[in-house]
Amino acid sequence: MNKRVGFWAIVGAALTGLVLSGGTAVMAQSSVRPAESVVDLNAVKDPAAPIPMTYSISTCGAHSIKARGINPYWEPLIPGVKHVSWRKLGSDDFRKEYTVLDETAKFDVPGIGRLEAAVIEEREILNGVLRQVSHNWYAFCEENNNILSVGETSAHLKADGKSVADTEGTWRAGLANDKGERAIVAVAIAGTPSLGAKWIFDGAPGIALGGAEVVATGLKTVNGKLTTVKTRYYKGETIEIPLAKKVGDFSGCVQVEELSQFSDSRKPNLDDPTNKVFCPGAGLVFDTSDGVLIENNVLTDAALKFQIDAFILYNKKK
Numbered sequence: 001m002n003k004r005v006g007f008w009a010i011v012g013a014a015l016t017g018l019v020l021s022g023g024t025a026v027m028a029q030s031s032v033r034p035a036e037s038v039v040d041l042n043a044v045k046d047p048a049a050p051i052p053m054t055y056s057i058s059t060c061g062a063h064s065i066k067a068r069g070i071n072p073y074w075e076p077l078i079p080g081v082k083h084v085s086w087r088k089l090g091s092d093d094f095r096k097e098y099t100v101l102d103e104t105a106k107f108d109v110p111g112i113g114r115l116e117a118a119v120i121e122e123r124e125i126l127n128g129v130l131r132q133v134s135h136n137w138y139a140f141c142e143e144n145n146n147i148l149s150v151g152e153t154s155a156h157l158k159a160d161g162k163s164v165a166d167t168e169g170t171w172r173a174g175l176a177n178d179k180g181e182r183a184i185v186a187v188a189i190a191g192t193p194s195l196g197a198k199w200i201f202d203g204a205p206g207i208a209l210g211g212a213e214v215v216a217t218g219l220k221t222v223n224g225k226l227t228t229v230k231t232r233y234y235k236g237e238t239i240e241i242p243l244a245k246k247v248g249d250f251s252g253c254v255q256v257e258e259l260s261q262f263s264d265s266r267k268p269n270l271d272d273p274t275n276k277v278f279c280p281g282a283g284l285v286f287d288t289s290d291g292v293l294i295e296n297n298v299l300t301d302a303a304l305k306f307q308i309d310a311f312i313l314y315n316k317k318k
Helices: 007-014 242-247 302-317
Strands: 019-021 024-026 038-040 054-056 082-089 092-109 113-126 129-141 147-157 164-166 186-189 198-204 208-219 225-227 238-240 253-260 274-279 283-287 291-296
Touching (some): 082 283, 092 129, 113 147, 147 198
Parallel strands (some): 054 198
Antiparallel strands (some): 082 092, 082 291, 147 164, 147 186, 186 198, 225 238, 253 274, 274 283
């Protein structure tokens, strides 16, 4: 197959059976896993595109997908885990809070099966005012330790911090958009993020579709400062990580670059990459969009650490 064929063509040829009519989803028993092992962010065939934007997809079976699990590069999918990022935007203060809730969400994804995912609440706060609340669904793949992303509900709030302005970005694996393109199970981060590894991190074409690539490994903080690598789309920089200054330096970190597809043109937005750095035991420590890690209760809460250690021990005995 020509790898420059877009996501819609690949999925459309392989998948049928779900349509949205009057807001009602009608599910048929067909697969939502593309026949090919890669998808192309260049959904519009264009010889002038700078590079083939191809990324691999998740192949984890439902029997291996769990709502709870631990990948050292991600915050544990254990209730109560919380991390906070902070960024200065001009004169504005931006804060993002990520909390693993007690609840889980059930899915029945055709071609994959029934699965359960953790529910993670993300709250975005600008100058002390809540501006967005999202409930993200993540799961753990026992086959390869991947953290999987299966969708989210997103509410953007008006300036009052209370009323909803829109729900743009909401998606759910297995459901289709108005073109009949189905969302797939995506990968938040690989279990073993090796240099050059590439995966789909958002799986909903026309809503939220993007590819991630590991662009550097072996990064570390030195006296609380992290230096990222330059890429084709990102200049690289040196940043102070406040939590590393508090609890000690991190090492063995990986830098992941994410490129998202424009919803209208279906081309990758090469002018707005997101670079993230994940460190073992600390999770996400830097994000060019959301800022630097200032709080992670896994590293500072003894009771929570005991709970996580007990979870690990229990699973080793199974």
